[in-house]
Structure formats: C-alpha cells, structure tokens
Amino acid sequence: MPHFPVLRWGEPYKSLDVETVVHFATGETLGEVSQANGGIIARDMRKAHRAREVLREIPIPELLKRLSSAADKFLNDELPAGDGTQTPQQYVTCQSATTGLPEHMCRANMxxxxxxxxxxxxxxxxxxxxxxPKILSDGYALEDDIMRSRQALTPALGMVLPSNSPGTHGLWLPVIALQIGLVLKPGPQEPWTPYRMAEAFFQSGIPREAIALYPGGIEAGRAVVEHVPRKMIFGSIQTVEQYRGDESVQVHGPGYSKILIGEDMVDQWEDYLDILVDSVVINGGRSCINCSGIWAPRHTKEIAEAMGERMGKIAPLPPDDPDAPLAAFTIKQQAEGINTLIENGIKEDGIEDVAARYRDGERHIVEERCAYLRPTLLHCPSPEMTMANTEYMFPFASVVECPQNEMLDRIGGTLVGTILSNDESFRRKAVDAMHIDRLNLGPIPTFKIDWLQPHEGNIIEFLFRERALQIA
Amino acid sequence: MTPTMIDSPSTQRIDEAKEALDAHVRDMAQWHFSPETGCPYWLEWAGNADWDPASEITCYADLLRFPNFDGELLRTLPHEQWVPKAYGDRPFHIFETGGTTGMPKQRIQWDDYKIDYELFSETLDPEAFPRGGYWLMVGPTGPRRLRLSIEHLANHMGCSCYFVDLDPRWVKKVIANKKMDQAKDYMKHVIDQALLILQNRTVNALFTTPRLLETLSEHVSIPETGIKGVFCGGTEMSPQYTRFLIEEVLENKTKLVPTYGNTLMGLACSRPLTADDNYSITYHAPQPRAAMRVVDPDNPDALIEYDQWGRVELTTLTKEFFMPRFLERDEAIRRHPCEQFPWDGVGDVRPFRAMQETIVEGVY
Structure with a gap:
C-alpha cells in the first residue's frame, strides 16, 4: 500500500496523522495519505515567493516543452506514486475505485x-x-513601441480540490507555464491526479520547489484559502455565496447548465435529441457542464417523453465495464438524501419523473458500500416550480415549459447556456445575459468545451493584473 | 543502568505510589467526613448514606462506593456548602471553569492552587525554566485560577510575570456564531499585545495556548526572543500538532511542556516528549492530591484496558476539596506508569466526542 506524503514545496513530509483511501465497493485500502495541519501550510507559504523565483529561471517556452513532455509521462509512464510506483492503468483503477467513476470515464479524463x-x-x-510571454516573466516589455505590463498577483495558486470530479484538474494545468507555483489540497478520495501530475512535472524538469501538495482535512483547506493570495475552490451554492465579492477566490460551484430552445426551432426538437440527452448523461452527469435544464416554449411533454425513454433505460454497470454509464455514490447517504429531495420535489402538482416510466426498478439502488441514482428526467410545466432549476450529481434534468420571451429572465445563473435558435433578437439577448457564463449559439452540447476560451473567468486575469509602467 | 524518566517503573515503585495514594485517600476521607473538619455538603451526604465513609474508605479503590460526582452542584449550591469546617471564616478565592455553556462551575480555594503549582515546579527542567528573570502568560485570566497560579509559580521560581489576557468565552461565542472575522481580530489584538511585550522586555518563559503559540511564532522566532521554555495547555494537542510545535514553532530549541489541568484538578504533568513516542503526550495526575482514571464511557465503574480510549475520570483529594470520580468532558488513551510518575497516565487527551454539548475548540 503506497504512502503519499505531504509535499512541502516538493519535499516529502510524512505526518503522524494519516488517512486511508479505500475502494468504494470492496472497502480495500488503496493508499495511505499524510495529513497536513494548517500551521504547516501557513509556515510554508512564507516561502511561496521561491516557487515563482525558480519558475522564472526557466523561460516560458521551455516550460511549455517540459509540460508537454509531462503530459506524455502522465498518460503513458509508470511514475512514482508516494513511496511506490503507479502505471497508467493502476492510476485509472485507483481513481475509479475511490471516486466511483467508471474506468472508461477516468481514462477519458486522463x-x-x-x-x-x-x-x-x-x-x-x-x-x-x-x-x-516576456511580459508575464519580466513584468513588462515593449510591443510595437507600446509598453505593456502585467504584474503577478500571487507567487502561487491555491486549489482546494474536490473528490468527485477529476475533470476539474484541467483548470490548474496552465499555471506552472505562467511561472506561478501550485499549492494543491487534494480531495480526500482523489489524491491520485495531483500526485501523478506533480510527479510527471518533476520527471520532466519542473522544479520541485514550485509545487506543494497538502492533503488534509477542513483545516488544511481553510489554511490554503487563508494564506495563498489567489485560490480556486469548489463547492456548493452556499460556498459560492460565502465568497461572493472576494476577488482573491474563484469559486466553482454548481453549473445549472441549460439548453434553451427558441420558438423558431422547437418544432424540430427531434433533430436535437442526441445533443439533449448526451448533454445530460455524459460523464455520468457529474460535471458542472452537464445539462440540468432544457427550456422550451412548447412540445415539452414530447421532449421529456423522448428523453425519458432513452434515459430511463440507463442502468449501472460494473466500473470496469467499458460501457458503464453511471458513477457510484461512494457516500451512500448522499444518494439517499438526493433521492429524498427529488421524491419530495415531484410531489408538486404537474411534475412527473418521465424516466421512471421506462426504468425497470427504483431510481435509488443501494449496494453494500455504495449507491447509484439512475437517470431522472422531470417534466415541469412551469418555470415557477422548484424542480425547474435544480441540479444533482448524476444524470438529472428538467424539461421546462416557458415562453421564449421569459426564458432569459427566469433561468438564473447558468454556467453553460446553449441557445438553439436562429432568432437574432433572442441570440442578442443571450449574448448580453450576464448570468450565462459560457454561451453556445447553435447545436453545441453543453459539455463540449473549447479550451481556447476562458472557463468561469480568465485565469490570466485572475493571476495577473494589467498596470501602467513607465521607464525613464 | 540508571532508569530514565520515561522507562517503565519497577513493581516496587508502583506499589509505593499506590500505597501513598491509599494512605492519602484514608486521610482525606477522615478529614472530609468528620464533623470537626468536613464541609456541610459531604457531612450531609454521609448522613443520608447507609455507610460511613470516614471509617469505611480505606483505599483509592474504595472510592468506587461513591457515584460519579455531579458537576452541576458546583454551579448551583451556595459556596458555604463546600467550606470545610477547619477553614472557619477564612475568606476564599472563587475560581471558575470554562463557562462557555451557561453558568460556570465554581470551586472555592484557599491555598490549593499554590500547593499544586509549587509541586508542579519540581517537575520543571531548570535549563528551560531557570530561576530568576521574567515570564509571560498569554491566555485566559479573568475568573480562572490560572492567572494567580502562574504568577505564584513564577514567583516561587524567583521570577516575575507579564500578563496578556484572553477571554475564551468571547472567542467561543464568536466562533459558535460563525463570526470568524471577529475571532481573527480578537486573536490579533491578543497577539499584538504579546509581541509588544516581547519586543520591549526580556522574557525567559512563556505560558500560552497552542494556537496562540503558533500564531506568535508566525511573527517572531520564539527561540530568538530568548524564551527557553513554553508551557502549553488548554486545548487538544494531537501527536502531529505537538511535533509541529516542537520541530517548527519552537525550532527544536525552546522546550515545550504540555500541561493539562483545570480548576477542579490542579495541574497534570506531561512525561518527557520524545520522537520515539511519536510525540504522543501522556499526562499524569498530581498524585496523591488528584488522581485520574480512564474508564469505560458506558460503564464508568470499569477501567478501560491499557492503550485503549476511554473517558477521563478525575478525583480531587485535598483538604480544601473532595471530589470523587468526576467524569471530565475529555477522552484519552489509558497509558502505563513511567519511572517519573509510577501511576497510570492519560494520553492524547481530546474532547469527549460523545458528549451532547457542542464543544467549540476555537482559534485560541
């Protein structure tokens, strides 16, 4: 069983407090992880400037080469993993075993x-x-005789990572190339990616002093938030609210991603059925970019019926099955709680779980050490209903009937909004809507991310500020 | 070979300690249950019992005949109920425990705190706590006996002491109300005062809480201030946290002496801390004036096995105060005796999780 030490700017530190990570289905212990107390993080952050210093000694183009090499190592090589080693397949197996994601989804994330x-x-x-890139490295440079300056707002980026969504690791990958250090607090059930990626970085010549890994409890997360000048955290809508207005924190909360169908295209809804269903179910429905609402001015019953038929038939398969469509809830109570919320929600008059009619059995499947929630598709005849704008961590969506001219006012915060309409006026309003973060105009699934565009804020703007600089 | 302080003691040492405790228990039973010397509460209690503690209590084990002491009595009964007749009309100190969950428990005292801390002084390493010089206490003063006790301890060791107050009741209240900014501001206020003293005066020894010590060290190097020894107590210290304090906060230079105590007990001593013990702290009660057992939470009459977790039970046995078998709000690992303290110890003390009260162990 490998032991994963705390990495204090690359230096391993075995703590006296350790936690184990266990297989969600068998209970087998897969690893032991040292736990950082908050004080250690606070003290180490005094040396955070060193991370930026060592990275600035390496030009950005060279860092990009090394990171590209790290990418291949991460994907293909047997790499050090704590005090042992790990093949790519072992990484996939372990990640699946502790997060509940099917192996093929872990591989896809990889x-x-x-x-x-x-x-x-x-x-x-x-x-x-x-x-x-010199402007980021040196802080300024002349471009076409114009002085341009960017000032790093932090020597390192802090990340308090979740356990249940390995895809989020993509957000911190560009940071080293920007000559900014990394302070990662891995999710308790997902230490695998931060450690494997850090090792791939080290093996490719990224200085160890640039990366700190602090597995630990709530106290460690708090310390990262308190002591790192710029940080990203992941959490519930309450967490998002807690940090609203704090520009040092970028909070990634629920997505409430949606597909809005306009008057002009709703009669051809069947042409888009694949996009609708895939947006809800892909990646086990676990991501913030999965769709949780399909809003249309009419035909909502038919849309719900067609989606419900496809989704209702989806059932769990073993995690190593290449077609496994659902992720397990490794905390059984979580699935139970969500199921209760849904059951209470659909008591409201007019709401129906359409997928239930096509499901052979219950939504909530309880196994010995885990649980599953089978895909659920609600029909909501009005946007007033509570369940019209709800998101859960499995393939769950509501088909909501709403006049087109009211949609944008009623959808609320939306991480990804796909607009199925050629109505220029509707599109223009969507372009102007401040509560839609990523906007897709046309038949683009919500989960299709263009990495060349910012996600929930531009990380460059989060880490650097533009300022005036004059030299006499 | 001469045994070290943490070696296992000989059977003879253990037997001698047990006999000393038994003899002290007999003396205290006679004192507290004799009309000439006892207090109204215990005399009345014995009057209602169908046995005579003064003559029938012959050893520590006999204290099992008493039920667990009801701490509520220290909140509700008039102080006069606890005044041993032998103390007559002599005015007393009133010391309070936490007080974070309503009316605090109050214990009256005359000289106990002085005696307890004088005895404690004998356990201190003279290199870390030399005679003469100045101490600084940063921690709860107010109605607790700690303030007077620390000053007396310092004076007893030929030192004088500076004080910076911290009100844990306020800290716990703001944390319970999730006003973390207020808690931080208050912490800063306390630390700023301590730094002011350290920057302007020479201090050799420090008494504070773990969190305050940690925060202080974020502003100054504790060894470089000249502080040679630190007493630390008040909140839970896990082995990892203790290691962190020794290795990083105190830079392996300033000596850490963990303390475990309260108004009801006195001050328990820690056996010397070593890396070989994985920095696990073990406290030993100041026998025979107080004794601790680690008991089965579901059957407090029964001791838990060695190296197992149980609830801490405290018995206080001084002429001023008799408190048999009080169940503390802490749990601990029952530890074997050691050469320095040849009686059971309590290890890795932490709040008793099963208690229904919500205990806030805050920033202080």
Whole structure:
C-alpha cells in the first residue's frame, strides 16, 4: 500500500496523522495519505515567493516543452506514486475505485488532461491574446513601441480540490507555464491526479520547489484559502455565496447548465435529441457542464417523453465495464438524501419523473458500500416550480415549459447556456445575459468545451493584473 | 543502568505510589467526613448514606462506593456548602471553569492552587525554566485560577510575570456564531499585545495556548526572543500538532511542556516528549492530591484496558476539596506508569466526542 506524503514545496513530509483511501465497493485500502495541519501550510507559504523565483529561471517556452513532455509521462509512464510506483492503468483503477467513476470515464479524463497540457501554448496564446510571454516573466516589455505590463498577483495558486470530479484538474494545468507555483489540497478520495501530475512535472524538469501538495482535512483547506493570495475552490451554492465579492477566490460551484430552445426551432426538437440527452448523461452527469435544464416554449411533454425513454433505460454497470454509464455514490447517504429531495420535489402538482416510466426498478439502488441514482428526467410545466432549476450529481434534468420571451429572465445563473435558435433578437439577448457564463449559439452540447476560451473567468486575469509602467 | 524518566517503573515503585495514594485517600476521607473538619455538603451526604465513609474508605479503590460526582452542584449550591469546617471564616478565592455553556462551575480555594503549582515546579527542567528573570502568560485570566497560579509559580521560581489576557468565552461565542472575522481580530489584538511585550522586555518563559503559540511564532522566532521554555495547555494537542510545535514553532530549541489541568484538578504533568513516542503526550495526575482514571464511557465503574480510549475520570483529594470520580468532558488513551510518575497516565487527551454539548475548540 503506497504512502503519499505531504509535499512541502516538493519535499516529502510524512505526518503522524494519516488517512486511508479505500475502494468504494470492496472497502480495500488503496493508499495511505499524510495529513497536513494548517500551521504547516501557513509556515510554508512564507516561502511561496521561491516557487515563482525558480519558475522564472526557466523561460516560458521551455516550460511549455517540459509540460508537454509531462503530459506524455502522465498518460503513458509508470511514475512514482508516494513511496511506490503507479502505471497508467493502476492510476485509472485507483481513481475509479475511490471516486466511483467508471474506468472508461477516468481514462477519458486522463486524455483530456493530456490534451490540455500538450496544447498549452495555444491555450495560453488564446487566453492572453498572444501576449509576449516576456511580459508575464519580466513584468513588462515593449510591443510595437507600446509598453505593456502585467504584474503577478500571487507567487502561487491555491486549489482546494474536490473528490468527485477529476475533470476539474484541467483548470490548474496552465499555471506552472505562467511561472506561478501550485499549492494543491487534494480531495480526500482523489489524491491520485495531483500526485501523478506533480510527479510527471518533476520527471520532466519542473522544479520541485514550485509545487506543494497538502492533503488534509477542513483545516488544511481553510489554511490554503487563508494564506495563498489567489485560490480556486469548489463547492456548493452556499460556498459560492460565502465568497461572493472576494476577488482573491474563484469559486466553482454548481453549473445549472441549460439548453434553451427558441420558438423558431422547437418544432424540430427531434433533430436535437442526441445533443439533449448526451448533454445530460455524459460523464455520468457529474460535471458542472452537464445539462440540468432544457427550456422550451412548447412540445415539452414530447421532449421529456423522448428523453425519458432513452434515459430511463440507463442502468449501472460494473466500473470496469467499458460501457458503464453511471458513477457510484461512494457516500451512500448522499444518494439517499438526493433521492429524498427529488421524491419530495415531484410531489408538486404537474411534475412527473418521465424516466421512471421506462426504468425497470427504483431510481435509488443501494449496494453494500455504495449507491447509484439512475437517470431522472422531470417534466415541469412551469418555470415557477422548484424542480425547474435544480441540479444533482448524476444524470438529472428538467424539461421546462416557458415562453421564449421569459426564458432569459427566469433561468438564473447558468454556467453553460446553449441557445438553439436562429432568432437574432433572442441570440442578442443571450449574448448580453450576464448570468450565462459560457454561451453556445447553435447545436453545441453543453459539455463540449473549447479550451481556447476562458472557463468561469480568465485565469490570466485572475493571476495577473494589467498596470501602467513607465521607464525613464 | 540508571532508569530514565520515561522507562517503565519497577513493581516496587508502583506499589509505593499506590500505597501513598491509599494512605492519602484514608486521610482525606477522615478529614472530609468528620464533623470537626468536613464541609456541610459531604457531612450531609454521609448522613443520608447507609455507610460511613470516614471509617469505611480505606483505599483509592474504595472510592468506587461513591457515584460519579455531579458537576452541576458546583454551579448551583451556595459556596458555604463546600467550606470545610477547619477553614472557619477564612475568606476564599472563587475560581471558575470554562463557562462557555451557561453558568460556570465554581470551586472555592484557599491555598490549593499554590500547593499544586509549587509541586508542579519540581517537575520543571531548570535549563528551560531557570530561576530568576521574567515570564509571560498569554491566555485566559479573568475568573480562572490560572492567572494567580502562574504568577505564584513564577514567583516561587524567583521570577516575575507579564500578563496578556484572553477571554475564551468571547472567542467561543464568536466562533459558535460563525463570526470568524471577529475571532481573527480578537486573536490579533491578543497577539499584538504579546509581541509588544516581547519586543520591549526580556522574557525567559512563556505560558500560552497552542494556537496562540503558533500564531506568535508566525511573527517572531520564539527561540530568538530568548524564551527557553513554553508551557502549553488548554486545548487538544494531537501527536502531529505537538511535533509541529516542537520541530517548527519552537525550532527544536525552546522546550515545550504540555500541561493539562483545570480548576477542579490542579495541574497534570506531561512525561518527557520524545520522537520515539511519536510525540504522543501522556499526562499524569498530581498524585496523591488528584488522581485520574480512564474508564469505560458506558460503564464508568470499569477501567478501560491499557492503550485503549476511554473517558477521563478525575478525583480531587485535598483538604480544601473532595471530589470523587468526576467524569471530565475529555477522552484519552489509558497509558502505563513511567519511572517519573509510577501511576497510570492519560494520553492524547481530546474532547469527549460523545458528549451532547457542542464543544467549540476555537482559534485560541
């Protein structure tokens, strides 16, 4: 059983407090993880400037090469894992075993991270609008006789990572290339990716002093938030509210991603059925970019019926099955709680779980050490209903009947909004809607992410500020 | 070879300690249950019992004949009920426990705190706590006996002491109300005062809480201030946290002496801390004036096995105060005796999780 130490700017530290990570279905212990107390993080952050210093000694183009090499190592090599080693397949198996995600989804996430790392140059060019990297390194440079300056707002980015969504690791991958250090607090059930990626970085020549890994409890998460000048955290809508207005924190909460069908295209809804269903069910419905609402001015019963028929038939398969469509809830009570909320929600007059009619059995499947929730598709005849704008961590969506001219006012915060309409006026209003973060105009599934565009804020703008600089 | 303080003691040492405790228990039973010396509460209690504690209590084990002491009595009964007749009209100190969950428990005292801390002084390493010089206490003063006790301890060791107050009742209240900004501001206010003293005066020894010590060290190097020894107590210290304090906060230079105590007991001593013990803290009661057992939470009459977790039971046995078998709001691992303290110890003390009261162990 491997032991994963705390990495204090690359230096392993075995703590006296350890936690184990266990297989969600068998209870087998898969690893032991040292736990950082908050004080350790507070003290180490005094040396955070060193992370930026060592990275600035390596030009950004060279860092990009090394990160590209790290991408291949991450995907293909047997790498150190704590005090042992880990093959790519072992990584996939372990991640699946502790997060509940089917192995093929873990593999897909792995490939996604590889893609991001190997395309970092393009991604950074897009996010910086082709800014000369020297400006980020040196703080300023002349471009076409114009002085341009960017000032790093932090020597390192803090990340308090979730356990249940390995895809989120893509967000921190560009940071090292920006010569900013990383302070990662892995999710308790998902230490695998931060450690494997850090090792891939080290093996490719990224200085160890640039990366700190602090597995630990709530106290460790708090310390990262308190002591790192810029940080990303993941949490519920309450967490989002808690940090609203705090520009040092970027909070990634629920997505409430939606597909809005306009008057002009709703009669052809059947042409888009694949996009509708895939947007809800792909990746086990676990992501913030999965669709949780389909809003249309009419035909909502028919849309719900067609989607419910496809989704209702989806049932859990073993995690190593290449077609496994659902992720397990490794905390059984969580599935039970969600199921109760849904059951209470659908008591409201007029709401129906259409998928239930096509499901052979209950939504909530309880196994010895885990649980599953089978896909659920509600029909809500009015946007007033509570369940019209709800999101859960499995394939769950509501088909909501709503006049087109009211949709944008009623959908609430929406991470990804896909507009199925050629009505220029509707599209223009969607472009102007401040509560839609990523906007897709046309038949684009909500989960289809263009990495050349910012996600919940531009990370360059989060880590650097533009300022005036004059030299006599 | 001369045994070290943490070696296992000989059977003879254990037997001698047990005999000393038994003899002290007999003396205290006679004192507290004799009309010439006892207090109204215990005399009345014995009057209602169908046995005579003064003559029938012959050893520590006999204290099992008493039920667990009801701490509520210290909140509700008039102080006069607890005045041993032998103390007559002599005015007393009133010391309070936490008080974070309503009316605090109050214990009256005359000289106990002085005696307890003088005895404690004998356990201190003179290199870390030299005679003469100045101490600083940063922690709860107010109605607790700690303030007077620390000052007396310092004076007893030829030192004088500076004080910075911290009101744990306020800290716990703001944390319970999730006003973390207020808690931080208050912490800063306390730390700023301590830093002011350290920047302007020479201090050799510090008494504070773990969190305050940690925060202080984020502003100054504790060893570089000249502080040679630190007493630390008040909240839970896990082995990892203790290691962190020794290795990083005190830079392996300033000596850490963990303390476990309260108004009801006195001050328990920690056996010397070593890396070999994985920095696990074990406290030993100041026998025979107080004794601790680690008992089965579901059957407090029964001791828990060694190296197992149980609830801490405290018995206080001084002429001023008799408190048999009080169940503390802490749990701990029952530890074997050691050469320095040849009686059971309590290890890795932490709040008793099963208690229904919500205990806030805050920033202080």
């Amino acid at each position: 490939e996604k991270l590889h893609f991001v790392l190997t395309n970092l140059e393009q991604i950074l060019n897009a996010l910086t609008r082709n800014l000369n």
